[in-house]
Amino acid sequence: MAETKLRAGDPDLAETALDAQIGYNLRRASALALNDFTVEMASAALRPVTYGMLALIDERPGISAAELCRLLGMKSANMAPLLAELEERGLVERDDHAQDRRVRVLALTKAARKAMPAWRRQVRGHEDRFLHKLTAKERSTLLRLLRLIWTDEED
């Protein structure tokens, strides 16, 4: 695989080589996880974003769309059509908030609550597959380091 003209011997390159960048490796690993997720969850027609929405609504029934956006790091403008799609598919219910009439309160439908455990198991299987080279301890370490990167102090 080595190229004849490879500049690997260049001392300046050791620390700035593309392969040595965490950002690049994050992107490649994330892309692989995305592809594997999409294949695994194709039967349920769920992508990482829509699954994340369902999982969080499941974990926090009664959450508002705005709070869901904040927790998932999404813009409400992008959330709206996805929520409409999930509602149309009979997976999410949107009801009026008791006090604040601006808010739409989110919950899984009965059908979605019934399907969710199997979907969670499927996602767990997908994680086991794309992380098969990592030990349990390494997975735990990776989780901690990834959270350190993107999670704010106050979270």
Next chain:
Amino acid sequence: MAETKLRAGDPDLAETALDAQIGYNLRRASALALNDFTVEMASAALRPVTYGMLALIDERPGISAAELCRLLGMKSANMAPLLAELEERGLVERDDHAQDRRVRVLALTKAARKAMPAWRRQVRGHEDRFLHKLTAKERSTLLRLLRLIWTDEED
């Protein structure tokens, strides 16, 4: 930040909670890195993909577009217009291959070679910024684990 109706006590949820998924945390960390990269390299008008192309052509002068695609995990259909853009901007040269007339051989222009060290330093600064909560040892560990995920055995 806790919701009153939080289902965190649910035993089934401990292992399948969205927050506990490495794929989800990979996506969030990668998105943060992408945003920071874009801000940092806005002055050079380079995005992660185009920077990756330049960095790899710099490290392997004379590489073909097909080999660049394989190394970066890109489709040649998506590479073509990006190479055309980089050529138009005077950063990449495409020359005919000596033996194989199908191949276009890639190299950085003199201007790009001159600019590359500063761009590499900028990217290094960006990495230091978004990884500021991680020690040097943790960064090394993270790099190793990310490579384990996406790198094939034969690489």
Next chain:
DNA sequence: TATTGTTATACTCTATAACTATA
């Protein structure tokens, strides 16, 4: 037949702007 490189096209995710309704 397979590979290199290109064009066309569609889909997902993300970003901004503008808007209504309500606090």
Next chain:
DNA sequence: TATAGTTATAGAGTATAACAATA
């Protein structure tokens, strides 16, 4: 004024299909 939610729109990245030229 600020927030919740929606619509419209544009951009980047990625996917497949089809093609010409060459091996």
